[in-house]
Amino acid sequence: MGGFQTSELSIVAGSNLLDEGGSTHEILEVIIHEDYTVGQMWKNDLCVIKVNPPFALENGTAAVILETNAQDPPNNSNATLVGWGSLSIQSQISNDLRKAALPIVERTACQKDYGIDAEIYESQICAGGNGDKDACRGDGGGPLFVDQKQVGILSWGRPCAYAGFPSVYTKVSHYIDWIKHHTQ
Known part of the structure; x- marks a missing residue:
């Protein structure tokens, strides 16, 4: 997570503006791919982030x-x-x-x-x-x-x-x- 503690970060959904609107979600867990390697040009570079509260798919928020x-x-x-x-x-x-x-x-x-x-x-x-x-x-x-x-x-x-x-x-x-x- 780039040196950040997950408690310092949150996820905002449902807004096209970085600083206003949408719903805010606490990060509960970050699951980084177990074979992620920076030294090999970021092979397996992905993670899943679990949030609270769960996303409500309404008001401009939709699953990809x-x-x-x-x-x-x-x-x-x-x-x-x-x-x-x-x-x-x-x-x-x-x-x-x-x-x-x-x-x-x-x-x-x-x-x-x-x-x-x-x-x-x-x-x-x-x-x-x-x-x-x-x-x-x-x-x-x-x-x-x-x-x-x-x-x-x-x-x-x-x-x-x-x-x-x-x-x-x-x-x-x-x-x-x-x-x-x-x-x-």
Whole structure:
């Protein structure tokens, strides 16, 4: 959890503004994937957070649909990243929930972009890298959608729309059984 105690954090649901609206939820437990490894480019980079009170799916709060199809989204298919990340490497995080349209980048092309500096695993997908809109500081852990299904969880990449380097996402379908096991 980045050096934070869970008692210092809370989850807000049902608002597109970071500082107002929605419902606030205490974090009861953070379940980090047991094989999470930072030293290997954030392999198995996901967790489940249990909250109190449970989310009420009303007033703008809805569950996302998780992608279960094991196939990667097709190269260049349209994806959408959602988050409160900053608009540039120097700016503060946004108060408004923002979205960015990004192209999916096929894994071998993504691996070629990063070369020997990083390994792109079968459990990851890539998007962006055009140098215009992309993930930035504060977007980490945010969802990537294709056809209104969450296909990815933002894991890592070069900062803030660095041209030629797509952002790397944990592939949701690869972990669907793990997610279901820990959310039952």
